Amino acid sequence: MATLRSLAALETPALVLDDTRMERNLARMRTHLQRLSVRARPHVKTCKSLPIVARMVDGAGGPVTVSTLQEAERCFAAGHREVLYAVGLAPNKLDHVLDLRARGCDLNVVVDGIDGAAAIAARRADIPVLLEIDSDDHRAGIRPQDDALLATARRLADGAVVRGVMTHAGASYDCRSRAEIVAMAHRERDAVVTAAARLRTAGFAAPVVSVGSTPTALFADDLTGVTEVRAGVYVFMDLVMVGLGVCAFEDLAISVLCSVIGHQRDKNWLITDGGWMALSRDRGTSAFAVDHGYGAVCDVRGGLVPDLVVHGTNQEHGLVARRDGGALDFARFPVGTLLRVLPNHACATAAQHDRYHVVRGGNEVLATWPRFSGW
Amino acid sequence: MATLRSLAALETPALVLDDTRMERNLARMRTHLQRLSVRARPHVKTCKSLPIVARMVDGAGGPVTVSTLQEAERCFAAGHREVLYAVGLAPNKLDHVLDLRARGCDLNVVVDGIDGAAAIAARRADIPVLLEIDSDDHRAGIRPQDDALLATARRLADGAVVRGVMTHAGASYDCRSRAEIVAMAHRERDAVVTAAARLRTAGFAAPVVSVGSTPTALFADDLTGVTEVRAGVYVFMDLVMVGLGVCAFEDLAISVLCSVIGHQRDKNWLITDGGWMALSRDRGTSAFAVDHGYGAVCDVRGGLVPDLVVHGTNQEHGLVARRDGGALDFARFPVGTLLRVLPNHACATAAQHDRYHVVRGGNEVLATWPRFSGW
Numbered sequence: 001m002a003t004l005r006s007l008a009a010l011e012t013p014a015l016v017l018d019d020t021r022m023e024r025n026l027a028r029m030r031t032h033l034q035r036l037s038v039r040a041r042p043h044v045k046t047c048k049s050l051p052i053v054a055r056m057v058d059g060a061g062g063p064v065t066v067s068t069l070q071e072a073e074r075c076f077a078a079g080h081r082e083v084l085y086a087v088g089l090a091p092n093k094l095d096h097v098l099d100l101r102a103r104g105c106d107l108n109v110v111v112d113g114i115d116g117a118a119a120i121a122a123r124r125a126d127i128p129v130l131l132e133i134d135s136d137d138h139r140a141g142i143r144p145q146d147d148a149l150l151a152t153a154r155r156l157a158d159g160a161v162v163r164g165v166m167t168h169a170g171a172s173y174d175c176r177s178r179a180e181i182v183a184m185a186h187r188e189r190d191a192v193v194t195a196a197a198r199l200r201t202a203g204f205a206a207p208v209v210s211v212g213s214t215p216t217a218l219f220a221d222d223l224t225g226v227t228e229v230r231a232g233v234y235v236f237m238d239l240v241m242v243g244l245g246v247c248a249f250e251d252l253a254i255s256v257l258c259s260v261i262g263h264q265r266d267k268n269w270l271i272t273d274g275g276w277m278a279l280s281r282d283r284g285t286s287a288f289a290v291d292h293g294y295g296a297v298c299d300v301r302g303g304l305v306p307d308l309v310v311h312g313t314n315q316e317h318g319l320v321a322r323r324d325g326g327a328l329d330f331a332r333f334p335v336g337t338l339l340r341v342l343p344n345h346a347c348a349t350a351a352q353h354d355r356y357h358v359v360r361g362g363n364e365v366l367a368t369w370p371r372f373s374g375w
Numbered sequence: 376m377a378t379l380r381s382l383a384a385l386e387t388p389a390l391v392l393d394d395t396r397m398e399r400n401l402a403r404m405r406t407h408l409q410r411l412s413v414r415a416r417p418h419v420k421t422c423k424s425l426p427i428v429a430r431m432v433d434g435a436g437g438p439v440t441v442s443t444l445q446e447a448e449r450c451f452a453a454g455h456r457e458v459l460y461a462v463g464l465a466p467n468k469l470d471h472v473l474d475l476r477a478r479g480c481d482l483n484v485v486v487d488g489i490d491g492a493a494a495i496a497a498r499r500a501d502i503p504v505l506l507e508i509d510s511d512d513h514r515a516g517i518r519p520q521d522d523a524l525l526a527t528a529r530r531l532a533d534g535a536v537v538r539g540v541m542t543h544a545g546a547s548y549d550c551r552s553r554a555e556i557v558a559m560a561h562r563e564r565d566a567v568v569t570a571a572a573r574l575r576t577a578g579f580a581a582p583v584v585s586v587g588s589t590p591t592a593l594f595a596d597d598l599t600g601v602t603e604v605r606a607g608v609y610v611f612m613d614l615v616m617v618g619l620g621v622c623a624f625e626d627l628a629i630s631v632l633c634s635v636i637g638h639q640r641d642k643n644w645l646i647t648d649g650g651w652m653a654l655s656r657d658r659g660t661s662a663f664a665v666d667h668g669y670g671a672v673c674d675v676r677g678g679l680v681p682d683l684v685v686h687g688t689n690q691e692h693g694l695v696a697r698r699d700g701g702a703l704d705f706a707r708f709p710v711g712t713l714l715r716v717l718p719n720h721a722c723a724t725a726a727q728h729d730r731y732h733v734v735r736g737g738n739e740v741l742a743t744w745p746r747f748s749g750w
Contacts, residue, residue, distance in 0.1 A: 011444070011467050013750060045690055067652075067691045069386070087691045090634035090648050091711040092386050112637045112646070115710035132637075139692055140637050140646045170689060259465035262487045262507075262515050271487070271515045273465050277442075278750075281656035281723055314545060315420055315722055316442045316462045317514055335490035336466040347690055348656055352726075354749050374729050375388060375653075 007300055007363040008338060012259040013278035015353035016340060017052075017369070018302060020361045021253035022235060026055060029218065029234050036223045041065050041084060043212065043232030046347045049356060050078045051369045056235055065212070065230040068375045069096050076105040084108045084210070086166065086230065088132060088140060091119045098125055108163055108208075112140045117152045121159035128163040129156055130208060131199075135191035136171035136184065144195040150202050157204070164208030164227075165195045172215040173284075178245055185216035193225035215246050236346040239296060243288035249296065249304050254350060255340035256295070257357070258318060260333050268328045272310075272318040274341055279313060280348035294318065295341035295349075301363050302340055310341055379739040382675055382732070383713060387634040388653035390728035391715060392427075392744070393677060395736045396628035397610060401430060404593065404609050411598045416440050416459060418587065418607030421722045424731060425453045426744045431610055440587070440605040443750045444471050451480040459483045459585070461541065461605065463507060463515060466494045473500055483538055483583075487515045492527045496534035503538040504531055505583060506574075510566035511546035511559065519570040525577050532579070539583030540570045543605075547590040548659075553620055560591035568600035590621050611721040614671060618663035624671065624679050629725060630715035631670070632732070633693060635708050643703045647685075647693040649716055654688060655723035669693065670716035670724075676738055677715055685716055 007016065033040050042056035045067035053064060053075060063082035066072045072083045081104065089097065089109045100107045111117050112132035120127055131152060134141030142148045153162045169188035175181045188211050199206040211223070212230030214237075223229070233241060236253045258274030276294065285292040297308035297320060312319035320339070322328055333339075343349035350356075351373060358367040382391065408415050417431035420442035428439060428450060438457035441447045447458045456479065464472065464484045475482045486492050487507035495502055506527060509516030517523050528537045544563035550556045563586050574581040586598070587605030589612075598604070608616060611628040633649025651669065660667045672683035672695060687694035695714070697703055708714075718724035725731075726748060733742040 008467070011471060011750060012465055087648060088636035088646060090387055090636050092383070092634060096386060113710070116637065119710065137642070139689060139694065140639065259467060261463035261465050262491065264515065267512070271463060273462060276657075276723065277726060281658070282651075283656070283658075314514060319514065335488070336494065348651065351652060375386060 004364040004366065007257055007357070007359065007365060010257060010357060010365070012257050012338070013274045014257045014357055015350065015355065016255050016257050017356040017358050018253050018361065019358050019366070021251055022052070023055070025234050025237055025251060025253060029231065032218060033229055036220065038223045038226055039228045041210065041228045041230050043067070043086070043230050044071050044075060046232035046350065047235055048350070048373060049369050049371045050074065052235065053078070053080070065232070069093060069100070070372065070374050072100060072105065072107060074372050076100060082106050084130070084230070086110055086168070088112050088116060089120065094119065094123060097127065098123065101125070101127065110166060111152065111156065112142055114148065114152050114155050117155040121156050124159035126161050128161045130164050130166040130210060131162070131195065133165050133167040133191050133195045135167040135188045136169045138170040139168070141167060144191045144198070149195055149198060153199055153202065153204055162199065162204045162206055164206040164210065165192045165199065166208070166210035167192050169211070169213045169216045172213045173240065173244070175215065175244060178219060181215045181219040181244065182221065185220035188216050189220065189223055189226055196225070214241060215244055218246055233346055236350070238346040239292045239342055239344045240284040243285050243290060249342065252342045254346055254356070255298060255302065255342050256349065257300070257338060257340050260335055260337040260339065262335065263330050265330060268321055268326070270320040270328065270333050272320055272339060273316060274310070274318040275316040276313040277315050278352055279310065279318065279341060279343065280345065280352050282343070282345040282348035284344040292344060295343055298340040298342060300338040300340060379741065382632055382734065382738040382740060385632060385732060385740070387632055387713070388649045389632045389732055390725065390730065391630050391632050392731040392733050393628050393736065394733050394741070396626055397427070398430070400609050400612055400626060400628060404606065407593060408604055411595065413598045413601055414603045416585065416603045416605050418442070418461070418605045419446050419450060421607035421725065422610055423725070423748060424744050424746045425449065427610065428453070428455070440607070444468060444475070445747065445749050447475060447480065447482060449747055451475060457481050459505070459605070461485055461543070463487050463491060464495065469494065469498060472502065473498065476500070476502065485541060486527065486531065487517055489523065489527050489530050492530040496531050499534035501536050503536045505539050505541040505585060506537070506570065508540050508542040508566050508570045510542040510563045511544045513545040514543070516542060519566045519573070524570055524573060528574055528577065528579055537574065537579045537581055539581040539585065540567045540574065541583070541585035542567050544586070544588045544591045547588045548615065548619070550590065550619060553594060556590045556594040556619065557596065560595035563591050564595065564598055564601055571600070589616060590619055593621055608721055611725070613721040614667045614717055614719045615659040618660050618665060624717065627717045629721055629731070630673060630677065630717050631724065632713060632715050635710055635712040635714065637710065638705050640705060643696055643701070645695040645703065645708050647695055647714060648691060649685070649693040650691040651688040652690050653727055654685065654693065654716060654718065655720065655727050657718070657720040657723035659719040667719060670718055673715040673717060675713040675715060
């Protein structure tokens with residue numbers, strides 16, 4: 001790395017990544033999964049950046065989870081052969097999946113019902129497929145005891161390969177205590193282990209048993225029967241994870257650097273150039289005990305300014321006020337002051353940017369890492 | 376345009392632009408502003424696409440409004456010399472502004488207080504500046520009768536040029552009737568005309584008097600004293616504009632094409648691959664009489680399916696249900712069915728994509744237009 005630039009030399013808004021915090025988050029998950037003797041298949045949907053993916057996987061070209069075929073393409077080009085596309089496959093993506101596989105990518109896909117299974121099997125291309133299991137009534141998937149499980153597997157086996165089962169306990173985001181998350185982790189594990197056992201009894205090898213969400217992954221105390229854990233948000237953490245008790249403010253690795261551009265003294269607002277285009281529209285903490293509006297506010301070095309919050313946004317304007325609605329001390333924040341805003345939801349905020357400005361604890365930019373997007 | 380592709384040949388999700396609807400929206404605004412004898416300086420923050428900007432301006436290289444210096448760069452490179460950067464200037468963007476001006480761009484900037492004015496004046500570079508006026512207590516700006524107006528102008532005149540005044544009646548989005556919007560348009564006009572008169576009495580030429588928001592622009596009945604109108608959303612329209620009574624569903628020019636990827640029969644949900652990454656997290660209609668969730672649902676040809684709504688999203692999953700919560704007829708929507716989702720907020724939804732797939736009424740893709748993003 002050549003010359004260092006200070007954050008103060010950037011045009012705002014800009015996405016900042018604190019590498020020290022990220023490495024700490026990665027080490028925490030790595031240690032935890034090693035203790036549980038389960039393999040990681042990190043989800044790249046949060047970071048969408050190859051230098052970061054390389055740090056998330058255990059070794060060069062390690063296995064990854066993706067949410068788009070764009071992510072699959074980028075990871076495969078970077079040497080990650082084992083790729084799970086963890087969103088139910090739309091028929092219009094089948095040609096693309098086959099093309100990736102023909103080029104040597106061991107791309108596995110997901111299906112959650114007999115219609116999708118029929119579309120994949122009809123190609124008779126031995127695509128490896130995981131059956132999506134509903135472990136939490138949250139979104140998609142087949143319930144583990146449902147007759148549809150074996151019916152879908154049989155339909156698949158007609159022209160594809162039943163590789164196993166996967167689930168995502170998205171409802172862990174609605175938990176409000178560590179005990180609830182631990183219980184959700186048990187429920188998530190039990191759902192896929194039950195489904196895998198039923199498949200094996202019916203004659204399917206089903207070697208893959210896959211779970212994943214950052215809260216359940218970190219709070220699971222026993223993953224017997226599970227073969228891999230997918231999680232993504234843990235790399236950066238965010239205010240939703242703080243609200244769930246999964247991490248502390250000091251673990252949040254990304255923030256949006258913005259500038260104070262005006263003072264609204266009558267309204268007790270600072271106006272910044274960090275609007276929803278830079279922060280995203282995500283209001284993920286709105287139903288939590290502490291609602292962080294559009295983000296919690298830090299100084300330029302990343303230290304929390306606990307009395308401030310981004311309480312409103314327009315496209316390129318942020319409105320920063322005191323959490324208690326009280327009188328702002330405008331002299332503390334002259335026009336030009338740099339602030340760093342912590343995200344409600346790291347996936348959504350990072351997605352608004354095309355690069356990370358990498359710092360290590362301080363405010364010197366050590367590197368710029370590109371981010372990709374799209375489908 | 377060479378061979379046509381059908382929307383059915385695209386991988387989903389994908390952003391669709393109906394050129395017929397867009398041209399109708401553009402003609403409506405053009406006719407209206409001609410009747411009011413006021414010039415348009417269209418805002419490019421909604422479309423961020425040069426082929427669309429070219430249709431929004433009245434002639435080649437016509438004047439534009441931008442929300443980022445990235446938009447300024449792109450528009451200037453495409454021949455638009457007269458550019459207003461309509462967000463209060465952060466000091467760290469001053470070098471970039473001066474560089475654009477040195478290259479021949481007639482870039483005007485905005486300031487809303489004495490501190491910002493001091494930073495610009497200190498460069499002694501005769502940058503043309505508009506004073507931002509607060510017409511609606513909504514966000515930023517100086518109130519037209521405030522002493523700060525003349526103090527800021529005097530501070531500016533020390534090294535920059537007081538070009539005039541501008542305001543944005545963002546509070547028009549909170550109106551709930553045509554009468555309220557008409558009243559807001561009067562208030563917006565009166566605020567800037569009053570401020571301009573005060574500046575002129577004090578000896579500043581202040582030739583520019585600029586207003587703009589799609590609702591007030593379209594419902595204004597008299598813009599005497601105003602020299603230009605900035606508006607952006609009107610090019611596409613959206614569900615917020617439907618909710619305000621500004622347009623009809625049939626005027627919405629963009630939609631997100633997505634596929635049904637699963638059936639959740641117990642929950643009465645269709646699962647689609649149009650999640651918040653494709654639709655945005657914007658919930659702009661949540662406080663309206665009709666809450667459209669994450670978007671209203673159309674068939675592949677753009678015809679409204681009035682009983683359906685996107686009631687939930689994850690990153691790459693949409694949950695589509697009946698508005699009345701009733702039982703879905705799953706046979707109408709087999710896996711693979713294409714739907715088009717109308718956006719709550721066109722600026723936010725378009726920002727999630729890097730291109731427009733252009734259709735004209737039907738479902739044949741006539742062109743693909745690129746979109747830019749970032750700062």
